[in-house]
Amino acid sequence: MGRHSLPDDSTPARTGARRGARPRALVLATGVVLTVVAGTVVALDNGLLPFGGTCGGEVTRLDVAASPDIAPAIRAVAHSAREEAARADGRCLDIKVASRAAHEVADAFGQRPVDPEFQVWIPDSSLWVDRVGAERGTPLATAGTLATSPIALGAVPKAATSLGWPAKNYTWTELTRATTSGDAPHLGVADPSRSATGLLSLARVSAANAKETPDRTAADARTAATARLLNQRAADSDRQAMATLPRDGSAAEQRNPRRNQALLLSEQAAFAHNTHADDGPDLDLLYPEGGTARLDYPYTLVDNSETDPERSRAANRFLTLLSEPAGQRALRRLGFRDPTGEADPKVVRTAGGRAPQPYTAAPAEPPTAKELQALMGMWTITVQNARLSTVVDASASMGAPVPGHNGRSRMDLAKKSLLQALTSFTSEDEIGLWKFATTLDGDKDYLELSPTERLGGRDKDGSTHRDALADAFGSLAPQPQGATGLYDTTLAAYEKARSTYASGKFNALVILTDGTNDDAHGIGLDALVSKLEKLSDPKRPVPLIALAIGPEADTSALHRIVAPTGGSTHRVSDPSQIHQVMLKAIMAAGSNVPR
Template identity: 65%
Template sequence: MGRHSLPDDLAPPSTGSPRPRVRRRTLALATTAVVAAAAGSVVAVSNGLLPFGTSCGGDAVHLAVIASPDIAPALEAVADQARKDAVRTDGKCLDVKINAQPSSEVADSLAQRPAKAEFQVWVPDSDLWVDRVTDERGSALTSVGTLASTPLALGTIRSAAKTLGWPGKTYSWTTLTRTATSGGDLRLGVADPARSATGLLALARINAANRKEADSADDAATRTAAAAKVLYERVADGDDQVLATLPRNDSGAELGNPRRNQAVLLSEQAAYAHNTRADGGPPLDLFYPTDGTARLTYPYTLVDEDALTADQSRAANRFMTLLDDTPGQRTLHDHGFRPDNGTADPKLTGTAGGRAPQPYSAAPADLPTAKDLQALLGMWTITVQSARITTVVDASPSMAEAVPGQGGRSRMDLAKSSLLQALSTFTPEDEIGLWKFATHLDGDRDYVELSPTDRLGDRGANGGTHRDELAAAFSSLAPVPRSATGLYDTTLAAYQRASATYTSGKFNTLVLVTDGANDDIGSIGLDSLVADLKRLADPKRPVPLVAVAIGPQADLAALNRIVAPTGGSAHQVDDPSQIHEVILKAIMAAGSHGPR
């Protein structure tokens, strides 16, 4: 396990090859997958629902740890043994209490709670959650090392495995998912990528395989979107929930029950836990993709290193050494985990359901980039629900200003290019439209609809698709001389239209792009606009407003007030070429709260 410079490092000298320090990656994931549950975990600790033991009387150091539910039992076993052995840190007994909580929920809570957390260590199932919190809150979460790892695989009940040719027949990610989802003979479940690292990393591997095999980027995106739609048909909220979709026994009724899945995407450790439970149901066999799998890693993470007391810092380090030494690693192995370097144990893998010639010992594939993961989550949101998005773009004179370092290209030039890039990520089922605004563009109106919000795949009046016509409309955008920024009147009119044309079953949103503050003297005031938006916003027909503020002249404070009643978000960018990334990020965040 990687090391971090904490005091009281009592770890024994390492043997064998050194374990690598945890790699830190910047991950721009803005999913707001689940909101309230992790906040409850913080409250649970502060309200004493996780009482500390008294094995050393009053002479103990208490350490609160929140861990991913799959690894929590192993950590609890090590903590229990430490209490029994009266393990000490700096002369005081070590008392560690473990609380199990899904990583997505904890990430959401930490990202939204600037106040000091009531736990000192967090062990999620993947670094992507740590990076997400760091990106959203700017907090100094510190990943000290990796405790364990486990690869992802396709687990199937025995009858389905036999049909697929296990163990002799092997598959790539694309052939595996295509075989498992074609014809309707095999029911495949997956955890929601917005809530599960397993689901997200599996989707990333499917996408990587499509990129390698497809003739073009568009073809790859289409294949991934198609796979996502199929997976969404039997998606579960989280890892525990997807396991609960498997048959409970070997009876014909259960195996044939259309509500039960015959296969699930899961980790090797999850399959191990399933197969070793007395009440786990029929055992699973595992298929390991031939083109490289992803792995869950379990970063030992200090939640707020600077706020730790000396005792807490030493206790955190002492517990980490217990997990890293031979008995601790044996405990993790006994719970189905591989070491942090991913070395396979045939006996463990066999219990989990893997067997040669399945490539269970192959090295993992390269990690997806932060940009890839962000785009995938945006694609997941808009693909599984389909989207209805009206884009409203500022055409005031300030949009003609050149952006430094961009070869003389204006804000409008870069905004158009970025919006066209965003357009390429949507499917033919998505409905996209375009307005522009300044002042007095249509009589007294500050706005003009350039393209209606229609299905991209529909045929337009000129024989092409709506996507073609919309791309032409984006390309035609140009600043309007001698005008001003009619922001407030336009926002109200566009939101009224979006609310009135709400389409059930789709992700409905309004995207507003502006580089200035409202300077239309005769317009509605900000207070009145916010009051009207509060009146129009309907939780049963949500239309979150996403505002993108370009440059320092944009009134971000006003935009934050405007988006708040709608459940949307405001984002400031210095470079308009970032607009498409921000839009996908915001859509993914808002879409995770939308109707399912």
């Protein structure tokens, strides 16, 4: 696939020095016992030993889908198995290996019915297996780790020198700051929604920010700011990211604004780049301090209608071949580390690593599924920008004082927190404001105070919409005789959000309320839920996010209201924390938006 295709065989085009997981239960249908220790599998059944020579008996076909970077090594071992007539249970192995991007396979598992055309899946990271299991409910079982590769920052020589390579070490925060500010080298990354390398890199940036900044909101804001900068030069895939590097060492290429002088990439990707003479200038690698992320290439068994006992035995046999010394040598030749992650000096040097860069450091603890989901939400709203309609309860009960806040009311704290949340959005985000209470505007329970428009847009007087919205937030006040007209307001606001849906943005409706619906003359709960079910469209999603303030808020009704929209309900005991809860809820909703 173009100039930057990874090798299709197990031997690099150019060699030599450059210039100077969590365990899962596995049930085997065949009853064959395998011992898995640190990614190495040992066959205990004599029936799995190889039979040399030409195959003259029955053949078992095994289909494997592998990440493009590791597929050539997997093919090499599969080819050797055919050449040597390796057998499982007395039957010769016929192993076909297809190169498939991990995100494409993960998305395919979301289709119904699920019937993949392969029995083994080897993605570049366990995060894809975890995502499929958590989001799709598809039965998968990881039998071992085949290889690993740490994630680092690769830079062309001129850029590496400007960063102080190899003597200068950076934390993740320092490294991304050094490559995203001022006259820094252009830094590229693969889209985290499509790339484990991109997502794990963002996770390490987030973890470093959290460690350096005790205030979690400030840390999240820093991570979001970094994500926005990375998004400016994000490529759709790992291969496309590699294709953005200079094609030669000329000054013109170095100045080309479309070219990146640095990339967040795996050590193996740098190795592949540096071992192909026509891939442009060699890369130098900077390994961040504080623990790197790494790809871990899980050997994953897929439970589908085609996995009969013979194929199960064949899958286990192939895992054994990949884990034996010959199989591991095939992986080393393409720049992968062993399952333990131990650095191979030859691989590191060819990839661009040099002391004192911390390339032998142990990897950091991998992010949890919950952390990755939050990061995907952050990335989604960073990439797409947001269109949010905010609807705030202005009933009399919002004037109640909040214990521990020197007599300040729920509304006082809500306004301050909403203004704080406003600072987290960019000039391209669109935000509006409604307030509601019974008979607020004639017979209506709601009133639009500020339309949902671009924060960077300007009014006739020259002020920005951000300024006007801040004034609108500041004007919020409880209505002395107002009750909570929740249901009519929710329907009207959702109808407006659906009719003004903006493609290419993250659309959502956020409702803050501290009570139960008090409008006996309006729509009922059952009818409201029914209408929301009809209005909701998965292809044009507008999740409804409900923030229940205080103990009197009717969370039971709110759960029913948000369900048809794919939204969520969040209890907020302290209104001063509304901004934190709201931003986290938006990010969580963003992670579930189809991409």
